[in-house]
Amino acid sequence: MMIYLNNTPLDEVLGGFLKELGDYRFNSIETISVIDGLDRVLAENIFAKRSVPHYHSSAMDGYQVRAEDTKTANIDNPIFLSMEKIKYCDTGEPIEPQFDSVIKIEDVHKRDNGIEIIGGATKWQNIRPIGEDITAHDLLFTTGRKLQPMDIAALIASGIYQIKVFKKPKVAIIPTGDEIIPWNKEPMIGEIPDSNSQLFANMVKKWGGEPTVYPITPDNFDLLEKVVKNAWEENDLILVNAGSSAGSEDYTSKVINHLGKVYYHGVAIKPGKPAIFGKIGKKPVIGVPGYPVSAFVVMEELVKKVFLYLKGEKVPERKKVEGKLTKPVNSDLKFQEYVRVKVGKIGKEYVITPLARGAALMSTVTQGDGFLIIPQNSEGYRAGEMVQVELFTEKDFDNTFVSIGSHDLALDILATHLAPKFNLSSAHVGSLGGIMAVKKGETHFAGIHLLDPQTGQYNISYVKKYLKGTGAVLIHLAKRTQGLMVAKGNPLNIKSIKDLKGRTIANRQKGAGTRVLLDYLMEKENIKPEEVEGYTREFFTHLAVAQEVKSGRADAAMGIYAATKGMDLHFVPLYQESYDLIVSPEFYYSPNFKSILEVLSSEKFRREVEELGGYNLDKSGEIIFVEGEKN
């Protein structure tokens, strides 16, 4: 059954492929020293070689006696036992054959040449008999036990020095593609550093496997076949990276079909569709897609399950949280979709914010917290719906501040000052988006910089207008200079807003404070959006528009001075604005907010932000305005 770039449901691919693998298992065995056994899986049943304890021993510091000699002792009739009738012992010391009981040192009065006792001892009291813990020949552990620290101690105590464990399964990782270069080489245009192989290798390590990354193989059938053959001999599972979509130079499925057989090509998941599942001899050979997030999903949802199945282990369930979705998520009916989301905990409720969907966006995994999995045949979810998220981070949400609003580099510096005690989880949706997030209780705070064209005043009128009844505290963060970013040396001689006419710009998204400012200034100069090329193409951060100017794609962009500095661009200052934080009253009065206020008013923080250029933080941390609380 060979299916070419089909769209087979995930469960069908997984179930069918495991069936095709038949009785193949990762079951090579090696003998190791027990002290190297941590987290290794036993490949044998182990019976104790020695009893623990292996001699009758004292359970206390005290005196060994014969119980018979002590029978008549009581508080009124103390008994004196001479040195020949007793023997001192520390805890763990052996009981000598003539004794059968131990009296605790606390219950004994030391006398010259002996002891006095005021109570009789019973036979075997305070004695640990041979085998009390483990008896020789006891079954200690069965095959499949993943050894923990106390297991290893018990093995040692019962005389086991060598153990048979399953070898760590060997996984070949074969990067392919003419465009791929070694991970630590500086890439030219068109070259892509091989970061995927390290992603795979580290995932395999986390699953308990032993990865080997093979040299990068160019897009060439014969070369790839040679490497796959070679890897097949040396490994238990073979992963070929990319060459798995239906493009012109995808040799992976051809090579597998030549050496063995492809069973599935194309899984109904997104991202991750163009995965290949085949077999050469008895060993699985899997083609993993090239886009990092596609690869991540295929590794997590398919390769990991195949790997653990062949290892005889259960797939651990991801931790789940349920929370309110902040934005609608539409889904293609054809696929089971893996939407990466950020999770925030506001008060006692979880808030789920979907991230961008692109299969290439590694940042959606590194900045995300989990998957919102949308089943095939589902159209998705509405904003405000309660949804369940499967977490792939172990973040402590109680110590994570959520910041949804305008982007400013000062927030990044704030994050570095809050770490490692607190995390800052930021989403950049612009100033107006931030206000709405505060209103809906979806964020702890929001950075905003919104000019009121009527009054020339920043932020306050917006808070009054939108957060009446919700309540909010407006805290000043910084004065900062907005202006036009242009190429180094300003070759087009752009000096003011007027000069944008007929030029190409990189614009910020609707609702961003910078966009509001640009629109305000353009209107003042009577420039229509149609007169500026690129006006409708939107970016979400200052650095992103700066990057557009740097690459020559745009002639100019509105933004803050600090974003131009690292890029070596020219800056035309135009306006000084106030960048402030809106804080929900609940959060403002919570003990955690103190940590933020402390940073805002610290000299170190102010200096670091001002060093970015174009900032003034003299008054950061001051309360500007308080909107009455919800009642």
Added chain:
Amino acid sequence: MMIYLNNTPLDEVLGGFLKELGDYRFNSIETISVIDGLDRVLAENIFAKRSVPHYHSSAMDGYQVRAEDTKTANIDNPIFLSMEKIKYCDTGEPIEPQFDSVIKIEDVHKRDNGIEIIGGATKWQNIRPIGEDITAHDLLFTTGRKLQPMDIAALIASGIYQIKVFKKPKVAIIPTGDEIIPWNKEPMIGEIPDSNSQLFANMVKKWGGEPTVYPITPDNFDLLEKVVKNAWEENDLILVNAGSSAGSEDYTSKVINHLGKVYYHGVAIKPGKPAIFGKIGKKPVIGVPGYPVSAFVVMEELVKKVFLYLKGEKVPERKKVEGKLTKPVNSDLKFQEYVRVKVGKIGKEYVITPLARGAALMSTVTQGDGFLIIPQNSEGYRAGEMVQVELFTEKDFDNTFVSIGSHDLALDILATHLAPKFNLSSAHVGSLGGIMAVKKGETHFAGIHLLDPQTGQYNISYVKKYLKGTGAVLIHLAKRTQGLMVAKGNPLNIKSIKDLKGRTIANRQKGAGTRVLLDYLMEKENIKPEEVEGYTREFFTHLAVAQEVKSGRADAAMGIYAATKGMDLHFVPLYQESYDLIVSPEFYYSPNFKSILEVLSSEKFRREVEELGGYNLDKSGEIIFVEGEKN
């Protein structure tokens, strides 16, 4: 504030000690290659050095075009674009400067010298712009981030090759005591192999530390002081094992007080009381008790918390389950007690069985699943109460069979046949205890061998009597030979029950089938318990009584032949009995029970048990009797 072997509550010790440690932290830093970064903790904030992608690239396999050239195309008016106006590109290939859009290969009709399209392209469509994923200078990660596979891939992609991480904290483990010998040396009487150091080393590894086990130091103040001094210079945290109770040769607290200061000696926990918390210079030096379970509790509840605090990490919470307690647990009001328990899942409910309490019993940790923590000032819990357990295993309770009843070696063999797919969690409480466990729904099945003195028949009358209304299926496991275990060569010439008069025996506990048989045979011979020495001293397994005979502590013991074999004892056969399993009806009809039946009737299993000697398994797996179900 120096407290000598006090009984300070755990929270007070922990809180007070962390306070004494002041600003001391594990904060040494090292620079490593990013590809060695898995699970390491960043000691710096990292900003991207390179945008990802670092050039405008095609998001699809297709043709680069100028959007302007395609404007008028629609299904009725296809447009032909000649080779000069297009360029083929695979996914990821760079967009050439003259183009601004990509048309998917699926939407193109290849013609000679060009392509035909039936729809216009919009600017930037299917193009991944520079920095779409990560923009140069973006804050990628802050200090304290524990790097995961995708983090490392993102670091590589954005041009980061070296990273600063916190060094793994170095922990010294100093074993002390004249009786301690290296872990892999065969111990003489009075010698104890050093298994604790491996326990500590592996726990430290699990916490992310780097343990060093020092040579064993004898009980000598000067020698210990020298080793501690040395370890102090080379490590971030020092653990001294044992020498921490109040016995005669405990130098640990003296040495700490000489080089620094002891703050706490004695914690109100059980086991674990005699722990020592001190400081030399700024570094913590902790005396951990010698009994393995005391040590385990102190490591888990105190040392781990100190370690993670100094590392700047939160202590992960243990998973918890709530279940019904099968036996009462009484607790000393003076201590917070850590009772090790087994957890079973019967149907949908958890059943909690407390294990023996001894501080030396490693098996209570290796065979246990979690702690039942009884607070100070609590008297404990009644049988049947719902209690919460903090798990220290990751066992899959859905695939764990609970067997509470009589002990037989065949159950151990059964366990090895069920592994690794299923675990068998056995508790040995004797046949009658097993029947009661079935009645109360606390076990999946119970092994029993109970002679009815009236009829000479085994088991059936007991099931009828005790499980009327509950229902039960009685499955045959084995015929086995009971008899007297005596020393090799039978020096006392013990040939029958009569010969026990005046001898010392090792007896089984009340309710054990073997005990019932002994009592039956003694009564038949008119021997009274008082006429047999050791009659009241009870053991819970065949191997345990065999061990008593082997050590010369007892002259004889009733038991099965198989238990004498490994011990090289002489066996006097007396009686053939039937060892059967009672299975609850619910479990009998569950799909999992099939796996047990399959083993019972397999040739391999029968052969392995019969090879133990004294067994006949011709009919194992057959139903003997069915007691009507509960209605």
